Amino acid sequence: MAGFDYSPKVMDYFMNPRNMGELEDADGVGTVGNPTCGDVMRLYLKIEDGTIVDARFKTFGCAAAIATSSMVTEMVVGRTISEALEISNKAVAEALDGLPPVKMHCSVLAEEALVAAIEDYHERSDGRDK
Amino acid sequence: MSVYLDHNATTPVREEVLETMLPYLRTFFGNPSSVHSVGRQVRQAIEEARATVASGLGVRARDIYFTSGGTEANVMVLMGATGTKQAEQRRRIVISSVEHPSVLHSAKELEKRGFEVISLPVDERGVVSLDHARQAIDDRTLLVSVMLANNETGVIQPVAEISSMARAHGAWMHSDLVQALGKIPVDVKGLGLDMATVSSHKIYGPKAVGAVYVRGGIRLRPLLYGGHQEHRVRPGTENPAGIIGFARAMELVLSDMDQGVMDRVEELRDMLEQEILKRIPHIRINGGGASRVPNTLNVTFGFVEGEGLALMLDAQAIAVSTGSACSSGTLEPSHVLIAMGMPHELAHGSIRFSLGRMNTSEEIMETAQKVARVVEQLRSMSPLYEDFTKSGMDFGSYLVKVGSDDEKSAMEE
Numbered sequence: 001m002a003g004f005d006y007s008p009k010v011m012d013y014f015m016n017p018r019n020m021g022e023l024e025d026a027d028g029v030g031t032v033g034n035p036t037c038g039d040v041m042r043l044y045l046k047i048e049d050g051t052i053v054d055a056r057f058k059t060f061g062c063a064a065a066i067a068t069s070s071m072v073t074e075m076v077v078g079r080t081i082s083e084a085l086e087i088s089n090k091a092v093a094e095a096l097d098g099l100p101p102v103k104m105h106c107s108v109l110a111e112e113a114l115v116a117a118i119e120d121y122h123e124r125s126d127g128r129d130k
Numbered sequence: 131m132s133v134y135l136d137h138n139a140t141t142p143v144r145e146e147v148l149e150t151m152l153p154y155l156r157t158f159f160g161n162p163s164s165v166h167s168v169g170r171q172v173r174q175a176i177e178e179a180r181a182t183v184a185s186g187l188g189v190r191a192r193d194i195y196f197t198s199g200g201t202e203a204n205v206m207v208l209m210g211a212t213g214t215k216q217a218e219q220r221r222r223i224v225i226s227s228v229e230h231p232s233v234l235h236s237a238k239e240l241e242k243r244g245f246e247v248i249s250l251p252v253d254e255r256g257v258v259s260l261d262h263a264r265q266a267i268d269d270r271t272l273l274v275s276v277m278l279a280n281n282e283t284g285v286i287q288p289v290a291e292i293s294s295m296a297r298a299h300g301a302w303m304h305s306d307l308v309q310a311l312g313k314i315p316v317d318v319k320g321l322g323l324d325m326a327t328v329s330s331h332k333i334y335g336p337k338a339v340g341a342v343y344v345r346g347g348i349r350l351r352p353l354l355y356g357g358h359q360e361h362r363v364r365p366g367t368e369n370p371a372g373i374i375g376f377a378r379a380m381e382l383v384l385s386d387m388d389q390g391v392m393d394r395v396e397e398l399r400d401m402l403e404q405e406i407l408k409r410i411p412h413i414r415i416n417g418g419g420a421s422r423v424p425n426t427l428n429v430t431f432g433f434v435e436g437e438g439l440a441l442m443l444d445a446q447a448i449a450v451s452t453g454s455a456c457s458s459g460t461l462e463p464s465h466v467l468i469a470m471g472m473p474h475e476l477a478h479g480s481i482r483f484s485l486g487r488m489n490t491s492e493e494i495m496e497t498a499q500k501v502a503r504v505v506e507q508l509r510s511m512s513p514l515y516e517d518f519t520k521s522g523m524d525f526g527s528y529l530v531k532v533g534s535d536d537e538k539s540a541m542e543e
Contacts, residue, residue: 011441014438014441015442015445017511020510020511021510021511022516031513034539035474035475035478035514035532035535036473036474036475036535036536036539037474038435038463038474038475038478039435040512040513040514041513042513042516057511058511058512058513058516059511059512059513060433060434060435060512060513060514060515061435061438062435062437062438063437063438063441065435065438066438066511
């Protein structure tokens with residue numbers, strides 16, 4: 001109906017998003033995007049000994065934006081920070097069996113949200129070290 | 131049970147319409163231009179259909195030209211008018227900023243070809259500014275094109291007033307009547323139109339057929355070249371089944387209106403509006419302050435995005451639309467809502483409900499309930515809603531803030 005062909009996996013992650021919500025005791029939170037463009041993603045990470053142990057998201061955006069943010073929360077859990085930073089937007093899109101070309105920017109946003117949440121974690125822990 | 135609330139996108143073909151069409155697909159296959167009786171009987175049916183469409187619009191049959199639909203009719207008018215002798219002296223085209231893409235994009239092309247195009251702004255209700263129209267329409271104006279009813283908001287435009295301005299300056303007046311026909315009375319003469327566009331598939335007729343009314347004496351330059359069909363203004367073998375179905379659909383939709391069908395649709399639309407307002411906070415009815423066609427309701431739901439909302443409703447068997455079907459497929463929010471001064475963020479969260487003759491009050495109640503549930507669900511995952519609830523702001527001040535953020539980001543671009 002929207003003129004887009006979403007894969008069944010995108011529709012599944014949109015209709016039944018995994019890890020949706022806030023993490024009250026998050027160690028890193030990243031918010032990216034711009035409401036003017038119609039997409040805002042917020043990623044919450046719980047990090048213990050350099051490993052991401054939990055992740056949640058909240059997203060204002062289309063089905064692809066919701067699905068990619070949900071997917072990225074699933075992909076990061078259990079990975080070390082440096083492993084998480086290796087997750088590319090392409091990998092997120094591939095994990096969803098692909099995205100329509102006009103929606104690839106959603107996967108870029110998901111990658112940026114991840115980087116922003118990790119940066120926030122580093123800033124917070126730098127503060128603590130001092 | 132599925133609920134279809136997207137009648138401004140298209141409507142189902144009525145059974146009675148299909149019945150009148152089938153003989154022209156099955157039996158009467160002749161070419162209307164042939165001299166023999168196989169063709170002549172089809173010619174006769176087409177001319178009867180022309181008379182029906184003309185009488186529905188209150189014009190002469192010979193001023194009606196059948197087209198492949200509303201888009202072709204609009205493009206024929208804009209491109210055709212600028213190919214006339216009058217266009218050598220008159221180089222200005224005036225349109226509104228909320229026209230259908232077929233008018234907007236034709237105007238853009240005409241600009242490239244050296245015409246001056248003035249796009250009239252609308253106010254926050256979506257109504258074309260008469261002051262701007264007065265300033266824009268002058269003795270150099272060739273053509274003014276303003277739609278009667280907007281497809282996205284249903285807002286009715288002051289076409290008669292604009293048309294008298296055009297007449298005073300000797301400019302031609304065209305109106306896209308596609309979304310008005312069958313919903314409100316349409317009187318081409320009363321509106322003072324020189325040209326008008328109508329389409330079949332918005333009034334329960336088949337797709338890919340429409341018509342353009344061109345007042346006698348105006349000779350548009352054709353888009354197509356070929357045979358003598360439609361007085362050479364629109365050559366090509368006619369689409370008899372489509373034309374005959376269109377005429378039947380027009381007859382039926384006008385008689386429906388006489389019998390109060392649209393009054394009932396209006397009650398249902400108002401009921402949907404009330405039920406949504408009752409159940410869901412932080413929303414805005416777009417075009418609510420203006421007079422609207424009776425079937426259309428356009429709502430902005432704060433903090434959620436329209437595509438997600440429409441897809442979730444679709445999964446629950448409710449068909450609605452985000453912006454216009456023509457602009458979805460792009461990532462730009464509705465040009466109509468943006469023209470009304472709506473910030474992008476809110477325009478992204480807008481849904482159009484367009485009702486039809488077969489909708490019931492049960493369907494409306496079901497829709498209101500499901501919309502409330504889905505909006506709540508999407509808000510629970512919206513970081514914008516999280517920030518809003520934590521800010522303690524009220525929705526009114528939020529709208530002001532979003533508006534000024536939007537202006538800032540527009541300036542940055």
